[in-house]
Each structure stands twice: as structure tokens, then as C-alpha cells.
Amino acid sequence: MVSSSAGFVTGLTAAALTTIGVLAHQASAGAPAALERSHASSTPAPGASKAPRDRRHPEALPTGSGRGERVVYSVDDDRVWLVDAGDKVQRTFKVTPSTVDPAPGTYAVTSRSNRVTGSDGIPVEHVVRFAGVKDVVIGFSAAVDGSMAKPDPGERTGGIRQTRADGDAMWRFATIGQPVVVVP
Template sequence: MAGLTAAALAVIGFFAYQASAAQDRAERPSAAQTAKPSPGDEGDDAKSHAPSKKETALPSRSGEGLRVVYALERRRVWLVGKDGKATRTFEVAPSPVSPQPGTYEVTSRSSHVKGSDGVPVENVVRFASVDGVTIGFSAALDGSTPDPDTSRRTGGIREKREDGEALWLHAPIGTRVVVVS
């Protein structure tokens, strides 16, 4: 009888674990779901500070066709499709070393590495180099998007993990990156 009780408890525990895991997946949408067109950020603070249309409008004279647009002063990135329309926009934490406005292209990518600041990062998309400092977008595994530490010369432009995954999927090597002021 004790064996049946133990087996029954094991089965109940297994089903409870599966239900818990299913709930976690339901609460965290996949990158494909979050990569749908959005007028602005969908982060935790979206309710307290919804970005205005002016803040999220694609910068004029930012090129044509498939590209990534990075606005330095607005601290914002747009993923733009072949049709020239933004499919996603999000805020980023700029790096202490920034590229000059201009047109670049994705030169390399890494799925998981240690950032130049020592923080483990994922979905690294590199596109420029400034005075020996490599510049690229990345998402910290711990989810942090710190203010730039000007005492260190690093080139990691930090984004939220879901934004990093969307950018990774949007920008293979050779994709244009347009930097505007």
C-alpha cells in the first residue's frame, strides 16, 4: 500500500510541476510573439510612462528598406522591414563609447559571450568600431540595462532580453545599421 501511495504522490508531483511550467510559459511570451509590431515599449513601466508618438516615430532620413536604426540622443532602436516600416521600437542603454552618425552594417554576431564590462550577454550584434572599441547591441543575461559607466571604454549597447532576441532575428550579418544623432 505504501508503494502505491508513493507512486500516486510522484504522479501528482509530476503533474503539478508540468502545470507550473505551463503557467511560466504562458506568462512569458516568446520572442516571436513580442516581435509583433508595437507602437512603443511594452515594458513594466509602459503604464506609468507610455512613450509619445514623437518619441517612437521613426527618424526621418534614416535610410530605406530593411535596416536597424539607432538614435543616439533618443536612446532608441527601430527594427525596419523591407517595406520601410518599423516593426518594433525599444529603448536601449547606450555604451560609454558611441559610433558617429552614419551607415554601418552588422559585421559579426555571438549568441552568448562575456561583455566588455564582464557581464554575461546574449544576442550580440556588432556593427562598428571606434578607436579600437567594438560597438554592438546586446542583452545582459541578468536583464540589466545600466547607465553607461564613463570610467570604462566599452561599446555594449544594452537592451532588454526580449528586444535583444528580436534584433538578433532581424539583423543577420550584412544588415544595415543606421545611426542618427
């Protein structure tokens, strides 16, 4: 009976690891084409300012952004909220968007890297990836040199830049599997 139980547990473990591998491969392959859109199509002309969703309370958590512990990212407001299990905002901050946005929806953190070179050639840290659009991987990161310059609009990049302090907070909060809710 003991060896039968051990075999059963071994089988379940193997199945779980296989499932994780398949999901990781699917995540690296990118989002379905129906969910793809370019940041340029939803962004005002250069120099135009984007008004916050709620002019009186621009830091207010967007309604309809889900429940429970999650990261919320507004592509229109260029803002992130780190929300705890009780739906209380732990931190909110502005970000510099990439040139390619994920479509609104619910994603999950699929991978993380402590330090890499960003798609724009800048060394970044605390990379938290959660989506893909065609061949562009989308994730949050902080430039090691602290810069938050807008990316070249002619390049397809997926790095949503945050300050190093905000990147540290994101790194501690957004572990593998953490929900990321993208709202307009």
C-alpha cells in the same frame, strides 16, 4: 568546357571568400579616426534628461534614416527601430547606451555572438556588432541577468544594452550584412 567552367566558378568562389575575409578584418580593425567620437562629448551631464527628437511622437522613425530593411539607432534618443523592406517599423525600443558612440552614418552587421562576456564583465547574449571606434567594438546586446544599468563613465565600452526580449528580436532581425543606420 565543363572543367573550364568549374575552374571559373572555383576562382570566383575563392575571390569572394577572400573579399569577405578582408572586409571582416577591416571591420575588426575599427572605424576610421575621422568617424570617431566619444559618447561623453555628446551626452548631457549625469542626471540630465535627454528630450526625444519628436516630443509628440518619440517612437516615430527618424526622417533621413534611409530606406528599405534596416536597423536604425538614435544616439540622442537611445532608441532602436527595426524597419522592414517596406519601411514599416516592426519594433522600436529604448536602449541603454555604451560610453562610446559610433558616428552617424550607415554601417552593416559585421559579426554576431550568441553568448559572451561584455566589455564591462557582464555575461551578455545575442550580440550584434556593427562598428568600431578606436579599440572599442560597438554592438547591441542583452545582459543574461536582464540588467540594463548605465555603464561606468570612466570605462570605454561599446555594448548598447537592450532588454532580453528586444535582444531576441534584434537577433532574429539583424543578420550579417544587415544595414545599421546611426542617426543623432
